[in-house]
Every structure is written in structure tokens, then in C-alpha cells.
Amino acid sequence: MTEHTKTDGMPEMDAAANSQLWEKVRPRNERMNSEKIECNACPVLCQISNGRTGACDRYANRNGTLVRCDPVVMLRRALDDKESVLVPFLPRGAPDAAAATDEAPPWNGDLLLADQVFITGVGASSTYPDYKPAPFIVSSQAAGVDLVTVVTEGIFSYCSLKVKIDTDRFLGAEQANVRCKGEVVGHVTTAEYGSQMLSLGGVHHLTGGSKKEGRVTVEMMEALCNKRAVELMIDGGAQMLIQAGRAPIVNGVEEKRMRLGCGSATVGIFAEQWLGMVDEVVVVDDHITGVLTEHQSGRCLDMRPSGIRLRGRKSTPGRYFQVANPGTGWGGTDIIDPLSIIEGWDAQTAWPGLRLLMTSTTGEHASWYVLDAALQPVEQEMPFDVRRIVERIGENCEPSLTTVLFLAGAGGSLRAGVTENPVLLTRAIKNALVNVTLGGAPAYVWPGGGITVMADVMRMPDNSFGTVPTPAIIAPIEFCMKLDDYRALGGHMDYVRTLEDALRRGAWHNEGAPLARKWEQASPANPWPLGQAPMLG
Ligand code: SF4
Numbered sequence: 001m002t003e004h005t006k007t008d009g010m011p012e013m014d015a016a017a018n019s020q021l022w023e024k025v026r027p028r029n030e031r032m033n034s035e036k037i038e039c040n041a042c043p044v045l046c047q048i049s050n051g052r053t054g055a056c057d058r059y060a061n062r063n064g065t066l067v068r069c070d071p072v073v074m075l076r077r078a079l080d081d082k083e084s085v086l087v088p089f090l091p092r093g094a095p096d097a098a099a100a101t102d103e104a105p106p107w108n109g110d111l112l113l114a115d116q117v118f119i120t121g122v123g124a125s126s127t128y129p130d131y132k133p134a135p136f137i138v139s140s141q142a143a144g145v146d147l148v149t150v151v152t153e154g155i156f157s158y159c160s161l162k163v164k165i166d167t168d169r170f171l172g173a174e175q176a177n178v179r180c181k182g183e184v185v186g187h188v189t190t191a192e193y194g195s196q197m198l199s200l201g202g203v204h205h206l207t208g209g210s211k212k213e214g215r216v217t218v219e220m221m222e223a224l225c226n227k228r229a230v231e232l233m234i235d236g237g238a239q240m241l242i243q244a245g246r247a248p249i250v251n252g253v254e255e256k257r258m259r260l261g262c263g264s265a266t267v268g269i270f271a272e273q274w275l276g277m278v279d280e281v282v283v284v285d286d287h288i289t290g291v292l293t294e295h296q297s298g299r300c301l302d303m304r305p306s307g308i309r310l311r312g313r314k315s316t317p318g319r320y321f322q323v324a325n326p327g328t329g330w331g332g333t334d335i336i337d338p339l340s341i342i343e344g345w346d347a348q349t350a351w352p353g354l355r356l357l358m359t360s361t362t363g364e365h366a367s368w369y370v371l372d373a374a375l376q377p378v379e380q381e382m383p384f385d386v387r388r389i390v391e392r393i394g395e396n397c398e399p400s401l402t403t404v405l406f407l408a409g410a411g412g413s414l415r416a417g418v419t420e421n422p423v424l425l426t427r428a429i430k431n432a433l434v435n436v437t438l439g440g441a442p443a444y445v446w447p448g449g450g451i452t453v454m455a456d457v458m459r460m461p462d463n464s465f466g467t468v469p470t471p472a473i474i475a476p477i478e479f480c481m482k483l484d485d486y487r488a489l490g491g492h493m494d495y496v497r498t499l500e501d502a503l504r505r506g507a508w509h510n511e512g513a514p515l516a517r518k519w520e521q522a523s524p525a526n527p528w529p530l531g532q533a534p535m536l537g
Contacts, residue, residue, distance in 0.1 A: 037061050042128045042155055042468040056468045071516040073122035073461045075440045077528055114140040114499040118529050119151050120439045121476025122464045125507045126153035127417060133492035134417035135507035138499055142531025146483035148496055150418045157472045159408035160202035161224055164195045165248045166258035166400040168286060168332030168361060171196045172237025179233045183216040188234060194259045206471055218471035224404050225457050225465040244404040245458045251328060257397035259361035263290035264319045266361050266393060271297035273389050280306035281357045286332035294318035307349030311341050331360040338367055345375045357386055363393035404457045410477055411450030418479055424489035426451055433485045435532040439464040439476040440522055461520050480529055
């Protein structure tokens with residue numbers, strides 16, 4: 001129970017026009033106001049007055065009936081698939097038929113098209129704990145095989161975001177706290193190749209801290225999952241504005257390029273192209289700074305040693321760690337003046353007139369020097385041909401993006417909505433008998449115990465996520481398998497329905513208006529969820 005119990009939640013019921021009948025609910029006991037009804041879709045158990053929504057804004061009381069305020073998102077197979085000719089279902093004579101369809105002509109009920117339609121969990125409704133079967137358990141066929149898809153909106157307390165930010169720049173030390181609106185909502189985790197990584201949300205921030213921490217965490221997660229921008233601050237590090245699928249903005253500056261590789265990789269890639277144009281190249285990088293003539297690539301090209309001496313810790317020939325501190329300057333270091341990492345020159349080896357290129361791993365920073373008679377580098381205008389290769393470094397950098405993966409544990413009571421014997425679902429998933437999707441997007445299922453799934457929010461329909469004030473995240477999840485396998489794992493066979501029936505009668509077997517639905521074209525980037533090879537094999 002939370003402070004939201006026995007409240008009316010949000011003040012207005014603005015989405016009820018496109019709502020779904022959920023179930024008729026009456027006042028539970030005499031002490032309840034007779035005008036209120038109780039929503040039992042989550043543990044908050046809101047008591048909702050007529051014309052109001054519950055605390056999550058997802059359910060409402062419409063004249064004594066509990067309704068789900070949002071339509072179910074239905075996917076139709078990508079139009080570029082020539083076999084896919086799909087129109088939405090429209091029951092003949094349905095009273096609110098006009099409201100239930102969209103621009104496409106009505107489908108006359110040909111069930112063969114059921115394999116071209118996918119009911120997602122977005123807007124599907126949920127139960128917690130799962131005291132009854134999932135709202136949609138829908139049959140279909142693919143390649144002559146009978147399938148069933150179990151669809152629900154999961155309520156996830158155990159969930160987090162893994163955020164990949166394509167930048168070399170220093171965002172914060174590993175393990176540093178990440179804050180949103182002053183609350184700790186996650187931490188910096190291990191950097192990856194060309195990217196800084198954050199781990200955000202999670203059960204400890206959602207429920208293990210103060211109420212405010214939980215509220216800010218769930219709001220931050222919902223915003224990022226629904227592809228909205230969020231401002232974050234890292235203790236001792238950067239201020240960021242991040243949004244899934246967009247370039248991150250670090251300390252007010254939009255990132256443009258993801259580095260081509262580390263300094264050593266960059267030296268290796270361009271060594272041959274630089275040959276004859278330069279006498280030395282230093283590629284400045286917070287991870288590995290490369291020095292061409294010492295590097296294996298320079299040696300293979302028989303380049304003359306330059307006698308340069310770099311600061312930092314030498315790893316292997318031509319590869320240096322820790323030439324400077326992490327920062328937002330050259331190559332993810334705090335360097336403003338690249339010459340500051342040069343300790344000196346071996347007077348026996350270097351020579352006046354030596355041509356030195358210094359560049360970052362993205363080519364955003366680059367300078368050209370020539371040694372004078374005292375072996376001091378003097379900056380000069382970069383020759384055209386050298387400039388072209390520096391530009392090619394930039395050309396080979398991919399656009400800098402923010403990627404948000406939603407990670408959640410579906411191994412709890414949610415399984416009871418699928419089967420009477422939950423461990424059989426877990427085993428079937430591990431045996432690749434079940435295709436797990438989130439909003440139709442493929443989910444990676446972690447090995448080991450439980451059902452821990454991970455999906456890229458950019459592959460899911462917009463606004464797939466919601467919240468409840470426990471606090472927890474609401475996310476769609478679908479389990480698709482062969483009908484025989486569903487029977488074998490103790491599935492709720494009495495609740496298996498055709499697509500037609502699901503569209504006609506909505507969630508569960510409610511007798512009411514046709515299902516309020518929103519049609520979206522499946523992303524061509526996603527495999528069609530029905531009839532994946534392991535399922536049919
Ligand atoms: S917060 Fe929970 S109980 Fe309240 S309306 Fe939303 S789902 Fe129902």
C-alpha cells in the first residue's frame with residue numbers, strides 16, 4: 001500500500017473517449033463510498049470516483065465501470081512485405097465502429113490474416129499479483145503451425161536501464177552517482193568501446209530509498225523508456241541531457257561523433273595513408289594514445305624513429321596509457337594544449353624540420369607542427385593532404401547516439417498469467433520454445449535463472465511504458481509459442497481465443513464494445529514476432 005491508496009489519483013479523465021472496458025466493479029464494502037469503484041490492476045487498489053482516473057492515469061471510473069484509458073497497440077506486418085496485405089478488423093454493425101477503426105478499409109473477418117496482426121502488451125491491461133490469466137491469450141497460425149501469444153502489461157519493480165552514451169568525453173568516474181532532480185537514480189558503470197555507460201533505476205532506487213527518490217527514479221525511467229529527454233548530473237562529472245535515439249548533450253554541447261577507435265587503432269588504420277606526408281603522428285586518446293613511428297604499424301612501414309618522448313605509462317611500443325586526466329578536451333582527456341603531453345625529444349634522434357601531426361580519435365581536434373632548430377614544435381598550417389586524412393578520421397566516426405535498453409525481471413508472479421505452473425514457462429523460454437517480445441520488439445533473455453529480459457526501447461512503439469505509484473514501471477510483454485507447447489506447459493487453455501474474438505470482446509472475455517485499438521506498422525528492423533524459427537523448428 002502506498003500513500004495513493006484510497007485516493008482518486010489524477011483529477012481528470014481525458015483519455016476515456018478511447019478507453020476499453022476492463023471489468024464491471026462494484027463498491028467492495030459498505031464503508032466505501034457507493035460512487036467509488038476499486039481498481040485491482042495493481043497493489044495500490046485505488047478507489048476511483050465516477051469521471052476520475054486512478055493514481056496511474058491508466059484506469060478510470062466511467063459510470064461505475066472500470067475502463068482502461070488507452071487503446072491496445074496492434075502491429076501489422078511491414079508493408080514492404082509483399083505477402084502482407086492487412087486491414088484492421090471491423091465487426092459488421094458494431095455500434096462504435098467508426099471509433100474503432102482507422103484510415104484503412106475494414107477487414108471482413110478472414111482469420112487467415114491473423115498471422116499478419118500482432119496484439120502487443122501496450123495498453124493490454126495487467127493484473128497484480130496475477131490472480132487470473134493474462135488479458136489476451138490469442139491463437140494464430142504461421143507456416144501451418146498453430147501458435148498462441150500470451151499478452152500482458154507487466155508491473156516491474158525489478159527493472160533498470162542500461163544507457164550507452166557514445167562519447168569519449170569524461171562523464172564521471174566509474175561508480176559515481178548519477179542524479180536526477182538532486183536524487184540519486186543510478187551510477188556510472190564500466191565504459192565500453194567508444195561509449196560511456198550508465199546503469200539507471202533499479203529496485204534499490206525505486207523502493208529502497210526515500211519516497212522522493214523512488215518517485216523521481218520511476219519518472220526518470222518512464223521518460224527515458226518513452227523516448228523523452230532527461231537531464232542528469234553525475235557527481236564530480238558532467239551535466240547531461242540524454243534521449244534515446246538522439247545525440248547526447250554534455251555540459252551544453254551536443255556530441256557529434258563517436259570515436260573511430262582508440263589512439264592505437266587510429267594509428268594502425270591510417271599509418272599507410274600518412275606515410276611520406278608526416279614524420280610523426282600522435283593520436284591523443286584517454287584510453288590508449290598512439291605514436292606512429294614507435295607503433296607496430298610504423299615499424300612495419302620502416303618509418304624512421306622520431307625521438308618523441310610522451311608522458312603517461314607505456315603499455316607496448318607506440319601505445320601509452322594515462323597521458324593526461326579524463327576530461328572533455330582532446331580525445332576524452334582534459335588536454336587543451338596537445339603539446340602538454342610531450343615530455344621532450346631525443347636530441348640524437350629528432351631533427352629540425354620534423355613534421356608532427358597531433359589529432360584526436362574523432363579528428364575534431366588536430367594540429368600540425370614542425371620542429372625548429374632547437375627541436376621545439378612550432379604550429380603551422382596543416383598541409384592539404386594531411387588535412388584530408390584527418391577529415392577521413394571524422395568521416396569514419398559514427399554519429400554519437402544515446403541508447404536505452406530496458407532490463408526487467410519477468411520471472412515472478414507475471415508467469416502465473418501465462419501458466420498454472422510458472423517454472424515450466426521459464427524452462428520453455430530457456431529451451432527456446434517461446435519467443436519473448438516487448439511491444440513486438442525482440443527481447444534478449446539472460447541465461448541463468450528467472451526470466452530476465454532486455455530490449456531496446458527504440459524498437460518498441462512510442463509510449464509503451466507507464467508507471468504505478470508503488471513505484472514500479474509498466475511495460476508490455478508478449479510470449480509467443482506453439483499451441484502444443486502452451487498446452488504442455490500448463491497454459492490457460494480455456495482462455496485461448498481467436499484474434500477475432502479478442503478484437504470483438506476486448507481483454508479477457510468481457511462482453512462490451514469492440515477492443516479500442518491503435519494500429520501501427522511493425523518496425524521493419526524487428527523480426528515479425530509470430531512464427532520465429534525456433535518456435536516452428
Ligand atoms: S495505480 Fe494501480 S490501482 Fe490505481 S488505477 Fe493504476 S493500476 Fe489501478
